[in-house]
Amino acid sequence: MKLIYFAWVRERIGKSEEDIDLPSSIRTVGDLLGWLKSRGEGYEQALQVPQAIRVAINQEHVQHNEPVAGAREIALFPPMTGG
Amino acid sequence: MAPVAPFVRVQAEDFELSAEVERLAAGRSDIGAIVTFSGLCRDEGGTLSALELEHYPGMAEAEMTQIANEALVRWPLQGLSVIHRFGKIAPGENIVLVIAASSHRQAAFEAASFVMDYLKSRAPFWKKEHLLDGSAGGWVDARESDDQAAARWQPK
Numbered sequence: 001m002k003l004i005y006f007a008w009v010r011e012r013i014g015k016s017e018e019d020i021d022l023p024s025s026i027r028t029v030g031d032l033l034g035w036l037k038s039r040g041e042g043y044e045q046a047l048q049v050p051q052a053i054r055v056a057i058n059q060e061h062v063q064h065n066e067p068v069a070g071a072r073e074i075a076l077f078p079p080m081t082g083g
Numbered sequence: 084m085a086p087v088a089p090f091v092r093v094q095a096e097d098f099e100l101s102a103e104v105e106r107l108a109a110g111r112s113d114i115g116a117i118v119t120f121s122g123l124c125r126d127e128g129g130t131l132s133a134l135e136l137e138h139y140p141g142m143a144e145a146e147m148t149q150i151a152n153e154a155l156v157r158w159p160l161q162g163l164s165v166i167h168r169f170g171k172i173a174p175g176e177n178i179v180l181v182i183a184a185s186s187h188r189q190a191a192f193e194a195a196s197f198v199m200d201y202l203k204s205r206a207p208f209w210k211k212e213h214l215l216d217g218s219a220g221g222w223v224d225a226r227e228s229d230d231q232a233a234a235r236w237q238p239k
Contacts, residue, residue, distance in 0.1 A: 007137055007209035008222045059142035061205065075139060075207075079225030082136070082167060082208025083122055083179050083199055 001068075003036075005046070006077035009053065012046035022068065029055045030064040032074065047076075054079055089151035090164040093143045098166050098180055107162040107182055114161050118191040120181045120199055126174035132215045134223075136169040136178065139207035143167065150201040154183070157197065158190040165198060167208060200232040 004017045026032050030050070037047040047053060055062055056075040068074065090107065100121060108114055124134050147165050154163060162184035172178055179202070183194040204225075212220025 004139070006139060006207065007211070056139070056142060056207070059139070059145055061146075075142070077139070077207065078209065078222065080204060080207055081210045081223045081225050082138070082206045083203035083229075 001071055002073045004073060004075040006075065008078055009046045009076050013042045027067055027069070028064065029057070029062060029066050029068060029074070032068055033064070033076075036076075052078065087155055087160055087162060089148060089155060090162075090166075091144060091147045091151055092166045093138060093140070093147070094166065094168055095170040097168070097177055100177075100180065103164055103166065103180060103182055107164050107184055111161070113186070114184045115186045116188040116191040117182060117184045118188070118195040120179075120195050121177055122179040122199070124172045124174050124176050124178055127212075130214055130216070131174055131212055131220070133171045133173050133213040134178070135171050135211040135213060137209045137211065138167075138169045142207050143169075146206045147202065150198055150205060153201070154194045154198050158183075158185065158194040160185050160190060160194055163194065163198070165202070167202070167206065169208065171213075197236050200229070200236060203229045204233040 001022055002017060002019055005013050010016050026035055033047055033050045033053060036043050054077050057066060057071045058073055100119060104117060104119060108117060147167065151163050151165050160183055164182040166180040168178055181195045181198045183191040185191040210223040212223060214220045
Protein backbone atom coordinates (compact mmCIF):
# COMPACT_ATOMS: atom_id res chain seq x y z
CA MET A 1 0.00 0.00 0.00
CA LYS A 2 1.19 3.47 -0.84
CA LEU A 3 1.49 5.99 1.96
CA ILE A 4 1.86 9.69 1.11
CA TYR A 5 2.83 12.49 3.48
CA PHE A 6 2.37 16.23 3.17
CA ALA A 7 3.61 19.43 4.86
CA TRP A 8 5.07 18.97 8.35
CA VAL A 9 4.07 15.32 8.43
CA ARG A 10 6.31 14.81 5.37
CA GLU A 11 9.15 16.87 6.85
CA ARG A 12 9.14 15.07 10.19
CA ILE A 13 8.92 11.59 8.69
CA GLY A 14 11.62 12.58 6.21
CA LYS A 15 10.05 11.28 3.02
CA SER A 16 7.11 12.16 0.83
CA GLU A 17 5.88 8.63 0.16
CA GLU A 18 6.62 4.94 0.67
CA ASP A 19 5.19 1.52 -0.07
CA ILE A 20 4.41 -0.50 3.03
CA ASP A 21 2.94 -3.94 3.66
CA LEU A 22 0.64 -3.48 6.61
CA PRO A 23 0.34 -6.15 9.29
CA SER A 24 -3.09 -7.79 9.11
CA SER A 25 -3.83 -6.55 12.65
CA ILE A 26 -4.27 -3.05 11.28
CA ARG A 27 -7.92 -2.53 10.48
CA THR A 28 -8.57 1.19 10.75
CA VAL A 29 -6.84 4.48 10.07
CA GLY A 30 -6.43 4.86 13.84
CA ASP A 31 -4.62 1.49 14.01
CA LEU A 32 -2.36 2.60 11.17
CA LEU A 33 -1.39 5.85 12.91
CA GLY A 34 -0.58 3.98 16.12
CA TRP A 35 1.53 1.41 14.29
CA LEU A 36 3.41 3.96 12.17
CA LYS A 37 4.30 5.94 15.29
CA SER A 38 6.44 3.04 16.49
CA ARG A 39 8.52 2.92 13.29
CA GLY A 40 11.10 5.50 14.33
CA GLU A 41 11.82 8.93 15.72
CA GLY A 42 10.54 10.86 12.69
CA TYR A 43 7.24 8.98 12.71
CA GLU A 44 6.97 9.48 16.46
CA GLN A 45 7.46 13.25 16.02
CA ALA A 46 5.05 13.49 13.12
CA LEU A 47 2.29 11.46 14.73
CA GLN A 48 2.64 12.29 18.42
CA VAL A 49 -0.79 13.94 18.44
CA PRO A 50 -2.88 11.59 16.29
CA GLN A 51 -5.99 13.81 16.56
CA ALA A 52 -4.07 16.51 14.66
CA ILE A 53 -3.55 14.26 11.65
CA ARG A 54 -5.98 14.39 8.73
CA VAL A 55 -6.25 11.34 6.50
CA ALA A 56 -7.39 10.65 2.95
CA ILE A 57 -7.92 7.19 1.47
CA ASN A 58 -7.78 7.02 -2.34
CA GLN A 59 -7.84 10.84 -2.32
CA GLU A 60 -10.99 11.25 -0.23
CA HIS A 61 -11.17 12.57 3.32
CA VAL A 62 -11.88 9.91 5.96
CA GLN A 63 -12.25 9.74 9.74
CA HIS A 64 -9.85 7.78 11.94
CA ASN A 65 -12.35 4.94 12.40
CA GLU A 66 -12.40 4.25 8.65
CA PRO A 67 -11.28 0.71 7.66
CA VAL A 68 -8.08 0.62 5.58
CA ALA A 69 -8.99 -2.57 3.72
CA GLY A 70 -8.94 -2.02 -0.03
CA ALA A 71 -7.01 1.25 0.15
CA ARG A 72 -4.52 1.84 -2.69
CA GLU A 73 -3.25 5.13 -1.38
CA ILE A 74 -3.42 6.58 2.11
CA ALA A 75 -2.32 10.18 2.68
CA LEU A 76 -1.50 11.70 6.06
CA PHE A 77 -1.33 15.45 6.50
CA PRO A 78 -1.93 18.33 8.91
CA PRO A 79 -5.17 20.35 8.89
CA MET A 80 -5.35 22.19 5.59
CA THR A 81 -4.42 25.85 5.24
CA GLY A 82 -5.20 26.74 1.64
CA GLY A 83 -7.35 29.55 0.37
CA MET B 84 -31.42 24.55 -18.78
CA ALA B 85 -28.18 22.61 -19.27
CA PRO B 86 -26.39 21.76 -16.03
CA VAL B 87 -23.55 24.14 -15.25
CA ALA B 88 -20.09 22.58 -15.12
CA PRO B 89 -17.66 24.36 -12.81
CA PHE B 90 -14.32 25.59 -14.14
CA VAL B 91 -11.69 24.27 -11.71
CA ARG B 92 -7.94 24.66 -12.02
CA VAL B 93 -4.88 24.10 -9.85
CA GLN B 94 -1.85 25.86 -11.29
CA ALA B 95 1.56 27.31 -10.48
CA GLU B 96 1.17 30.34 -12.74
CA ASP B 97 -0.71 33.50 -11.90
CA PHE B 98 -4.22 34.19 -13.17
CA GLU B 99 -5.75 37.34 -14.56
CA LEU B 100 -8.99 38.26 -12.83
CA SER B 101 -10.57 40.07 -15.78
CA ALA B 102 -9.62 37.27 -18.19
CA GLU B 103 -11.25 34.70 -15.92
CA VAL B 104 -14.45 36.76 -15.66
CA GLU B 105 -14.42 37.07 -19.44
CA ARG B 106 -14.00 33.31 -19.82
CA LEU B 107 -17.05 32.74 -17.66
CA ALA B 108 -19.32 35.46 -19.00
CA ALA B 109 -18.26 36.03 -22.62
CA GLY B 110 -21.12 36.02 -25.11
CA ARG B 111 -23.83 35.66 -22.45
CA SER B 112 -26.63 38.03 -21.62
CA ASP B 113 -28.47 35.98 -18.98
CA ILE B 114 -26.09 36.73 -16.10
CA GLY B 115 -27.23 39.42 -13.68
CA ALA B 116 -24.57 39.21 -11.00
CA ILE B 117 -20.93 38.22 -10.82
CA VAL B 118 -19.11 38.00 -7.51
CA THR B 119 -15.35 37.52 -7.55
CA PHE B 120 -13.22 36.73 -4.55
CA SER B 121 -9.44 36.79 -4.77
CA GLY B 122 -7.18 35.74 -1.94
CA LEU B 123 -3.73 37.36 -1.93
CA CYS B 124 -0.48 36.70 -0.13
CA ARG B 125 0.00 39.20 2.76
CA ASP B 126 3.44 40.43 3.82
CA GLU B 127 2.59 39.96 7.52
CA GLY B 128 3.81 43.39 8.57
CA GLY B 129 6.77 43.34 6.22
CA THR B 130 8.27 40.12 7.64
CA LEU B 131 7.31 37.64 4.93
CA SER B 132 9.31 37.05 1.76
CA ALA B 133 7.03 34.37 0.31
CA LEU B 134 4.48 31.69 1.00
CA GLU B 135 5.11 28.21 -0.29
CA LEU B 136 1.92 26.39 -1.19
CA GLU B 137 2.11 22.61 -1.13
CA HIS B 138 -0.79 20.59 -2.52
CA TYR B 139 -1.96 17.04 -3.07
CA PRO B 140 -2.09 16.70 -6.86
CA GLY B 141 -5.25 14.99 -8.01
CA MET B 142 -7.05 15.26 -4.71
CA ALA B 143 -6.83 19.07 -4.75
CA GLU B 144 -8.66 19.23 -8.10
CA ALA B 145 -11.14 16.54 -7.04
CA GLU B 146 -11.96 18.23 -3.75
CA MET B 147 -12.35 21.67 -5.37
CA THR B 148 -14.64 20.17 -8.02
CA GLN B 149 -16.72 18.47 -5.34
CA ILE B 150 -17.07 21.74 -3.40
CA ALA B 151 -17.99 23.63 -6.59
CA ASN B 152 -20.59 21.02 -7.52
CA GLU B 153 -22.09 21.26 -4.04
CA ALA B 154 -22.40 25.04 -4.52
CA LEU B 155 -24.12 24.44 -7.88
CA VAL B 156 -26.66 22.20 -6.14
CA ARG B 157 -27.34 24.73 -3.40
CA TRP B 158 -27.59 27.92 -5.45
CA PRO B 159 -29.04 28.73 -8.90
CA LEU B 160 -25.71 29.64 -10.52
CA GLN B 161 -24.99 30.30 -14.17
CA GLY B 162 -21.26 29.81 -13.84
CA LEU B 163 -18.65 29.04 -11.21
CA SER B 164 -14.85 29.19 -11.49
CA VAL B 165 -12.38 28.13 -8.81
CA ILE B 166 -8.63 28.56 -9.32
CA HIS B 167 -5.95 27.84 -6.72
CA ARG B 168 -2.23 28.35 -7.17
CA PHE B 169 0.62 26.29 -5.71
CA GLY B 170 4.36 26.82 -5.38
CA LYS B 171 6.16 29.94 -4.15
CA ILE B 172 3.99 33.04 -4.00
CA ALA B 173 5.29 36.51 -3.08
CA PRO B 174 3.41 39.11 -1.01
CA GLY B 175 0.91 40.94 -3.17
CA GLU B 176 0.46 38.01 -5.54
CA ASN B 177 -2.74 36.05 -6.08
CA ILE B 178 -3.34 32.72 -4.32
CA VAL B 179 -6.95 31.84 -5.01
CA LEU B 180 -9.87 33.00 -7.14
CA VAL B 181 -13.58 32.23 -6.95
CA ILE B 182 -16.06 33.62 -9.47
CA ALA B 183 -19.77 32.97 -9.04
CA ALA B 184 -22.32 34.11 -11.60
CA SER B 185 -26.09 34.14 -11.13
CA SER B 186 -29.23 35.99 -12.14
CA HIS B 187 -29.30 37.79 -8.83
CA ARG B 188 -26.64 38.93 -6.40
CA GLN B 189 -27.62 36.95 -3.30
CA ALA B 190 -26.90 33.54 -4.81
CA ALA B 191 -23.59 34.76 -6.25
CA PHE B 192 -22.44 36.29 -2.94
CA GLU B 193 -23.43 33.25 -0.91
CA ALA B 194 -22.00 30.68 -3.30
CA ALA B 195 -18.62 32.46 -3.47
CA SER B 196 -18.49 32.64 0.31
CA PHE B 197 -19.49 28.98 0.68
CA VAL B 198 -16.83 27.82 -1.79
CA MET B 199 -14.10 29.76 0.03
CA ASP B 200 -15.16 28.50 3.47
CA TYR B 201 -15.21 24.88 2.31
CA LEU B 202 -12.03 25.22 0.31
CA LYS B 203 -10.12 26.45 3.35
CA SER B 204 -11.05 23.47 5.50
CA ARG B 205 -11.26 20.68 2.87
CA ALA B 206 -9.00 21.37 -0.11
CA PRO B 207 -5.57 19.75 0.43
CA PHE B 208 -3.25 22.78 0.38
CA TRP B 209 -0.70 23.77 3.03
CA LYS B 210 1.11 27.09 3.45
CA LYS B 211 4.69 27.44 4.63
CA GLU B 212 6.15 30.84 5.44
CA HIS B 213 9.50 32.07 4.20
CA LEU B 214 10.72 35.10 6.15
CA LEU B 215 12.59 38.14 4.87
CA ASP B 216 15.34 37.85 7.49
CA GLY B 217 16.23 34.47 6.00
CA SER B 218 15.07 32.48 8.99
CA ALA B 219 13.01 29.41 8.36
CA GLY B 220 9.38 30.28 8.85
CA GLY B 221 7.01 27.57 9.95
CA TRP B 222 3.94 25.94 8.54
CA VAL B 223 0.88 28.11 8.90
CA ASP B 224 -1.47 26.75 11.57
CA ALA B 225 -5.05 25.95 10.65
CA ARG B 226 -7.46 28.36 12.31
CA GLU B 227 -10.45 27.15 14.24
CA SER B 228 -12.38 30.14 12.87
CA ASP B 229 -12.03 28.62 9.38
CA ASP B 230 -13.67 25.39 10.55
CA GLN B 231 -16.42 27.44 12.19
CA ALA B 232 -16.90 29.38 8.97
CA ALA B 233 -17.40 26.11 7.06
CA ALA B 234 -19.71 24.73 9.75
CA ARG B 235 -22.17 27.61 9.39
CA TRP B 236 -23.24 26.17 6.01
CA GLN B 237 -24.25 22.84 7.56
CA PRO B 238 -27.97 22.25 7.94
CA LYS B 239 -29.04 23.12 11.48
